[in-house]
Amino acid sequence: xxxxxxxxxxxxxxxxxxxxxxxxxxxxxxxxxxxxxxxxxxxxxxxxxxxxxxxxxxxxxxxxxxxxxxxxxxxxxxxxxxxxxxxxxxxxxxxxxxxxxxxxxxxxxxxxxxxxxxxxxxxxxxxxxxxxxxxxxxxxxxxxxxxxxxxxxxxxxxxxxxxxxxxxxxxxxxxxxxxxxxxxxxxxxxxxxxxxxxxxxxxx
Numbered sequence: 311x312x313x314x315x316x317x318x319x320x321x322x323x324x325x326x327x328x329x330x331x332x333x334x335x336x337x338x339x340x341x342x343x344x345x346x347x348x349x350x351x352x353x354x355x356x357x358x359x360x361x362x363x364x365x366x367x368x369x370x371x372x373x374x375x376x377x378x379x380x381x382x383x384x385x386x387x388x389x390x391x392x393x394x395x396x397x398x399x400x401x402x403x404x405x406x407x408x409x410x411x412x413x414x415x416x417x418x419x420x421x422x423x424x425x426x427x428x429x430x431x432x433x434x435x436x437x438x439x440x441x442x443x444x445x446x447x448x449x450x451x452x453x454x455x456x457x458x459x460x461x462x463x464x465x466x467x468x469x470x471x472x473x474x475x476x477x478x479x480x481x482x483x484x485x486x487x488x489x490x491x492x493x494x495x496x497x498x499x500x501x502x503x504x505x506x507x508x509x510x511x512x513x514x
Contacts, residue, residue: 314334317336320341321341321369322342328439328488331488334483336480336482337482338478342368343369343371343474343479344363344369344472345370345371345374345395345474346371347372347373347374347469348402348469349469354409355406355409361414361462361471363460363473365415366416367417368416369441370419371421371474372403372421373397374469375392375394376395377391377392377458378393379391386458392457393452397421397422399421399422400425403425404429407428407432408432418438418440424442427495430492439488440484441480441485455475459474
């Protein structure tokens with residue numbers, strides 16, 4: 311049965327904190343969030359590049375933000391102003407979940423549309439969760455970001471690795487947890503059952 315708890319987590323988080331979460335929990339993140347996308351991870355895992363950031367215990371969000379280059383200042387320490395920082399579809403980055411967790415210690419992935427069975431297995435084995443964002447909420451998400459604190463692999467811009475300072479980022483729903491829970495698997499199973507029932511009724 312899905313939970314309905316509300317939890318606030320400051321990053322980095324511990325494995326125990328993540329393993330205590332269940333599908334349906336609503337999580338608000340505080341502290342640091344790292345923005346990452348396809349090209350970032352292709353370079354990290356297929357081309358052997360390393361980041362200088364310590365991602366252990368942290369959350370990453372699938373994004374390639376719209377930013378504006380500005381003079382570095384207290385307000386814009388990395389020399390970038392966040393214009394619109396939305397979330398992209400996660401499934402095409404499915405193969406990177408395990409190496410992100412295994413090699414860098416990432417505990418939380420934030421995205422939209424969900425991930426697959428291999429990610430679910432990785433969450434169970436290594437201790438992680440997937441937090442879902444509804445599509446079309448980029449303007450709201452941007453208000454949860456106080457500043458772009460730093461950036462690495464910036465030759466890939468906008469698919470750089472972004473270090474974001476966040477405040478009240480959420481609430482986000484736990485959509486996949488470390489004990490095998492997945493709202494996406496549940497929806498798929500229910501849809502398949504309904505389809506089978508309709509076809510049986512039609513005699514197909």
